Amino acid sequence: MKIRLVKPYVGDDELKNLEGVMQRAWLGRGPLCKEFEDKWNEFLGVKASTAVNSGTAALHLALKAYNFPAGKKVLVPAMTFCSTANAPIYCGLEPVFVDVDEETLSIDIEDMKRKYDKDCVAVIPVHFGGHPAKMEEIVPWAHEQGLKVISDCAHVVGGMYKGKRLGTWADISCFSFQEKKILVTGDGGMISSNDPELIESLRSIKEVGMSKDTFLRFQQQERGESIGDPLHWAYDVKALGYKYNMCDVIAAIGLAQLRKVDYIVKNRIDTLNKLLKGIEGLNHIKPAMPYDMTLAYYDFMVRLSSREVRDQFIVYLQTHNIATGVHTMPVPHFSYYRQFKADTPVADRIWEQYVILPFYVDMTDEEIEYVIKHVKEFDDALKPVSKKR
Ligand SMILES: Cc1ncc(COP(=O)(O)O)c(C=O)c1O
Known part of the structure; x- marks a missing residue:
């Protein structure tokens, strides 16, 4: 016998959805990404989500959404994947490593309080291995200090903690659908929040900052709306963006996974x-x-x-x-x-x-x-x- 460490639960449902994508011959960001976001909102019980191409991208953008001044600090647990610590570094912020609780392996509350100083702007608790960080203590304390809570939910899909779904405790939550995760699309991620404006602010940034995405322009052409308009292609880039959007191939797998979550x-x-x-x-x-x-x-x-x-x-x-x-x-x-x-x-x-x-x-x-x-x-x-x- 040979036993694998992990094995994604995939098969005919994912294949059927992928076949639909090939038949429509639209593989990039399109209707399935939007459907995946909507269904994810329903599943998680949040107001808004935006689909990205990895959990790493999700963490970067979630922190970026707050536009903290460069040089400020972010509290991050020492036991996590490096992407949690990379998010502050990408944003010109300093990760402050906090020790972990020996029992739960999540961020140690006392050490978090010890490491806090007035330059801290956020904390990123991680539900390490799927075991919840003590959100009932972290969130109120962080808010009292004026910190934002960005929850790294890469190890979590579907857990209820103290009557509230994990992924809805923080100001903004980031998920990963990478190969080893609970819900798998190969690579992929989601950013969710009950603040729709915050999520809205990320939609263009995750697509290189373009004011009008490729699928929207394609739809306008398909419907004949751009006939006679030589500037039908025109778009602006108002902010420095990143190529972090999810595509329909991945969303097709995600939708199939979500149906059997x-x-x-x-x-x-x-x-x-x-x-x-x-x-x-x-x-x-x-x-x-x-x-x-x-x-x-x-x-x-x-x-x-x-x-x-x-x-x-x-x-x-x-x-x-x-x-x-x-x-x-x-x-x-x-x-x-x-x-x-x-x-x-x-x-x-x-x-x-x-x-x-x-x-x-x-x-x-x-x-x-x-x-x-x-x-x-x-x-x-x-x-x-x-x-x-
Ligand atoms: C705790 C944690 N955060 C973030 C990530 C990054 O997710 P992704 O691989 O989708 O970029 C991972 C990936 O393993 C992780 O374990």
Whole structure:
């Protein structure tokens, strides 16, 4: 048996939608992007969204929407993908790395308050692995200080937290539909907010700043509205924009994924439940966070006692054809980010103990049992070592 780490839940529904795109012979940003945005609004329960070509682009634009003066600071958790820290840097702002909470792996509230100073303009909490950051504490505190909250929801689709859907807590929320995510389009992202004007301000910027997009001009030509107008092509560029728009090929996949999102979320929770039950009570290998079955998780992550044991575990699983992953080192550990001062002792210490195990929709019972069997075998083999200590 060979077990993949992740596997997007795609098939005939996505193919059918893609066939429609080919038949219409319009592949760029068009009607499907708008439909995807509308359906996403309904699903999430927000007033407005704009579809982009990655979660990274979503974070950049969401922060850009506020036009903060260059040199200001943004609070960012140390344990995240580097895109969270890149957003402030792209905007000429400084990321201030905040330590993480050992239990949830999300931003540590006390350290966030310690690192805050009057130059901070925003905070970007991340729901790491799908476990919610403590939004009920972060949002009111941030607003009291006059900070904007930009939520990095790359690991979240469908989770309810304290009766409110994740992705609706912050001033603006950013999603990713990249290959490994819960809802997958290959690459893609969404920016959502209950402030429609904020989202509206991004529509032209995400399309290189053009005042009139290509599809609109195509439609006008199709309807014959531009006949006799030699300037039918004319558009202005009023601001520096980026080529960040989604296209209909990706939106077609997204729409198919969104139709089955309830199944995706439910199936993942059932699978996660089986995996967690299977490793219950092990001596050395523990769930990485307090998994809550009312949420929607991105990773199945476990924690071992040290880097040495974790790395042995990875190699052991490799020899049994079970794929593993390590989501990330703390961002300040990557060479580029060493220029930003970071005092994050918890993240520095704990990241080496984590490993991600296979977890995807429609994982068979046989696959689940195969993974559990080998996790248990490794845990058992560690017993004598721990007794000697
Ligand atoms: C926490 C987090 N934020 C942002 C991103 C960026 O998303 P994308 O790959 O769609 O650009 C990722 C991607 O893995 C992520 O894990």
